[in-house]
Amino acid sequence: MEEAILRVFRGDSNGGEERIYRVPLKPGMVVLDAIHYIQAHYDADLAVRWNCKAARCGSCSAEVNGRPRLMCKTRLDEFRGTDVRVYPLKTFPLIKDLVTDVSWNYQVARQIPPFTHKEPEGKPFIVHQVDVERAQEFHKCIECFLCQNVCHVLRDHEGQSAYFGPRSMVKIASLEMHPKDVLDRTGLLREKGGIAYCNITKCCEDLCPEEIHITDNAIIPLKERVADKYYDPLRALLRSLAPSRRREEST
Amino acid sequence: MITQTRSPAVSSAVRPIRQDAWWVGPLITVVVVVVFAVYAVWAAAQGTNYRVEPYLSPFYSPVLGEGWWTLSPAFLVIWIPLGFRLTCYYFRKTYYRSFFGDPPACALPERRGASYTGESRFPFILQNLHRYFLYLAILLVVVHWYETIQAFVFDGRFGIGLGTLFLLAEAVLLSGYVFSCHSFRHLVGGCLDCYSHSALGRARHRVWSRVSLMNERHHLYFWASLIAVWAADLYVRLLASGAIGDPRIIF
Incomplete structure (x- = not known):
């Protein structure tokens, strides 16, 4: 029977090593299947986070041959003739083997002011499809954090104290573009959110398993909104002459 | 702001690096951009062979400064498309990757560490001027269409020459680039x-x-319009110098 050779990182925050496993190859097999085979037949204590095995839960993010992927969506026959090296995500602190501590992302999410609306005056507001279709794309996010992991600001420049990361930009975009949200988060984006740290090299968008256009539809429109407010005196003048729906500054 | 300490458990020396030909795209970009830049500087500095009735090289359109400007008239115009392209969101991604290696490709290691400031400091904070170059580029598109319509008129009669088609292609693709x-x-x-x-x-x-x-398709318009500008200028230049003739049908 044809075999795949997996070289899996084993270790914890004190250090680790690569271990080699031979796994019988079956049609349609994905990397997560091979990891489960290793757990069942060789090392029951191999730590891996997973849940749905259907690319819906975003749990099984790892780096396969140097590329951040969902293990449940990465077929082994893609690597015929080469070893498959499976490593934990680089950007987050290692807990054990393939499991990293992604709690930083949730701590950042808590700093984003939630959806805020005003009580309707007069007739009830009817939500039209044209008003919510942009945010619907952002709601596809499964929080696999592959975008946060591959973002070079967080991955290589240790920018966690300066930049919220692509996942948070998607979340902010979904709120900012909501027809009934009344908060203005451009100040947050410019200061604590650090949107200017993103140099739009699109790795987040290239890797997104949900194919969300993170850069084109979330980050660049947010950069334009920041530019509207802070770098465009012409539009500021027009806004002061013809004030439209004013948003309240978020804190 | 929340920070996290990354575990050194998986050293960068051990972590696998992607083995695909990621360098091909950046290399092609560098070659094409450098060749075009050298040609554009040379063509703009010439100040001759840019007009042959009814054609005008797009590098010199509109012709300004006649009578008082002693250098090549291209220098009075070329900063607009140059500024528009340099601050273009697509091209920023391309040259950050190809020329600055920031990052060279997704998930490849970088060396600049914590000194990275993205587009939050001078000079890259000037990328926020993109919208002003857009306003000027829209005016430039109008002028290019005017020159293209002029290229259908041969001594007061309607006609189509090969140069007309070059200028028409340039105007169409430039419009596509600006309005996308x-x-x-x-x-x-x-x-x-x-x-x-x-x-x-x-x-x-x-x-x-x-x-x-x-x-x-903004990226396609970017490259197609770049090639169209180059081809139209080269054709007008060869025609004006007498190196080639212009096949045309006059009605």
Whole structure:
């Protein structure tokens, strides 16, 4: 029977090593299947986070041959003739083997002011499809954090104290573009959110398993909104002459 | 702001690096951009052979400074397309990757560490001027279409020459590039939160949707318009110098 050779990182925050496993190859097999085979037949204590095995839960993010992927969506026959090296995500602190501590992302999410609306005056507001279709794309996010992991600001420049990361930009975009949200988060984006740290090299968008256009539809429109407010005196003048729906500054 | 300490458990020396030919794209970009830049500087500095009736090289359109400007008239115009392209969201991604290696490709290690500031400091904070170059580029598109229409008139008679087709292709592709711009997309409708309740909201949503479709091909328009400008200038230059003739049909 044809075999795949997996070289899996084993270790914890004190250090680790690569271990080699031979796994019988079956049609349609994905990397997560091979990891489960290793757990069942060789090392029951191999730590891996997973849940749905259907690319819906975003749990099984790892780096396969140097590329951040969902293990449940990465077929082994893609690597015929080469070893498959499976490593934990680089950007987050290692807990054990393939499991990293992604709690930083949730701590950042808590700093984003939630959806805020005003009580309707007069007739009830009817939500039209044209008003919510942009945010619907952002709601596809499964929080696999592959975008946060591959973002070079967080991955290589240790920018966690300066930049919220692509996942948070998607979340902010979904709120900012909501027809009934009344908060203005451009100040947050410019200061604590650090949107200017993103140099739009699109790795987040290239890797997104949900194919969300993170850069084109979330980050660049947010950069334009920041530019509207802070770098465009012409539009500021027009806004002061013809004030439209004013948003309240978020804190 | 929340920080995290990354575990050194998986050293960068051990972590696998992607083995695909990631360098091909950046290499082609560097070659094409350098060749075009050298040609553009040379062609703009010439100050001759840019007009042969009824054609005008796009590098010199519109011709300004006649009578008082002693250098090549191209220098009075060329800063507009140069500024528009240098601050273009697509091209920023391309040259950050190809020329600055920031990052060279997704998930490849970088060396600049914590000194990275993205577009938050000078000079890259000037990328926020993109919208102003857009306004000027729209004027330039109008002028290019005027020159293209002039290229159909041969001594007062309607006709089509090979040069007409070069200029027409250049005007079409330049229009595609300018009107698929991310800033234009924001300007026409992306800046709105609620289309159904804004003045001209539905019409703006329709325009925004069409611009969004074009925006998906913004990178193609970028390169096609770059090649079209180069080809049109080269053709006019060869024609003006007498090196070639212009096949034409006059009605």
